[in-house]
Every structure is written in C-alpha cells, then in structure tokens.
Amino acid sequence: MTIKLPNPIADYVAANARLDVEGMIQPFAPDAVVFDAGIGKRFEGHPALRSLFEKEVVPVKAIFTPDTARQENGNVVVEGPAHGDFPGSPLRFTYRFTLEDDAIKALEITL
Secondary structure, three states, rough: OOOOOOHHHHHHHHHOOOOOOOHHHOOOEEEEEEOOOOOOOEOOOHHHHHHHHHHHHHHOOOOOOOOOOEEOOOEEEEEEEOOOOOOOOOOOEEEEEEEOEHHHHHHHHEE
C-alpha cells in the first residue's frame, strides 16, 4: 500500500528503508526533538539523532513501513510495522510528527 506523506516524512521513511543515517537526519530541523517511548529516551538536535540512528536503528536494521497516515491536532500521525533484528519483530509503531517550515520539528514514537 502506498500512502501520501508530507515531503519531510516521506524523505525520512525512504532514508530509513536504506538505513541511511545522513538521509534520516536531513529532514529534521537542527533543534528537533525525538522521544522514543520504546527505549524511554529523548533526543534533541542532529548529533543526538545521529547517535539514536547509529546505535538503535542501524545495528538492528529497524525499518519502519507506514501503512496509514492521518492529521490529528496539528500533527501527522503515521502508523505501521517496523521489521528488523530485534525481539518481537515486526512490531507496530505509531509515529507522531510535528512539522514546521518544511522540516520535522518533533517526533514521538510509541508502540
């Protein structure tokens, strides 16, 4: 299933599919905040996002494949499975994106 996502989100998802750390960082604002409820940590800014992607995403080949998207309270909520070399794979995730100036300003990831 193909869904239409705003460009910054589509760019992030495409880079994640390639496990391309630089590509995953690029759509985020320099001061973006990511909260990953699965690991219970908050990451702020590109250096912290690089650490997140290099330590938590790439080593386990975690690839998010969204299958639904909706607008909710000014955010874009995207849901779908993530596959990879981690316990319970695949797991269904909800990604709640806040966009600002054609960039991802915030992302909350929950199961």
